[in-house]
Amino acid sequence: MSEGKVKEDPVKMHKDANTLYETGKYKEAMELFLRTAELYHKVQNYFDSTSMLYKAGECAYALKDYEAAVEHFLKSAELSFQKGFDRFGVSALEYARDCYTALNKKAKVKEMEKKIKEVKAKLEAAF
Numbered sequence: 001m002s003e004g005k006v007k008e009d010p011v012k013m014h015k016d017a018n019t020l021y022e023t024g025k026y027k028e029a030m031e032l033f034l035r036t037a038e039l040y041h042k043v044q045n046y047f048d049s050t051s052m053l054y055k056a057g058e059c060a061y062a063l064k065d066y067e068a069a070v071e072h073f074l075k076s077a078e079l080s081f082q083k084g085f086d087r088f089g090v091s092a093l094e095y096a097r098d099c100y101t102a103l104n105k106k107a108k109v110k111e112m113e114k115k116i117k118e119v120k121a122k123l124e125a126a127f
Contacts, residue, residue: 007101008035008039009041010036010039010040010045010048010095012041013032013035013036014036014048014052016032017029017032017033017036017052017055018055020032021033021055021058021059026060026062026063027059029055029059030056030059030060030063030072031051033053033055033056033059034052034053034056034072035096036048036052036053037049037050037053037056040052041079044088046079046082046083046085047083047088047099049079050076050079050080050083050085050088050089050092051076051088052075053072053073053075053079053092054076054088054091054092054095055070056072057069057070057071057072057073057076057092057095057096057099058095060072061095061098061099064102064123065118066100066102066103067099067103069095069096069099070099070100071101072097073092073093073095073096074092074093076088076092076094077090077092077093077096078088079084080092081119086119086122086123087123088124090116090119092122093112093115093116093119094112094116095119096112097109097112097113097116100112
């Protein structure tokens, strides 16, 4: 029995989250992006799932919650690399590096720089 259980529509939620983001309601948008990322992941829509994690990171970044932003960007990057969305993963790593810079975590910034360089070299070798 699923009385009162409304089926969540990730496409509608995706649009609603974008609207919240565009109107500067970053906290609400971030929560909705994260929920949408989970739903997309469940239905194996990995590209949109990585995209939603990325957008959640952008929201946290806009809120200057760099710790949360790093977490979202790294999750986005990890899933991106697992699924072959390497260029998207690089963007997420670059944003994570910017978060670590804002947090003044120099060792983490270096770690991200190294990883970005490695992935970019791998991508260039593939072409």
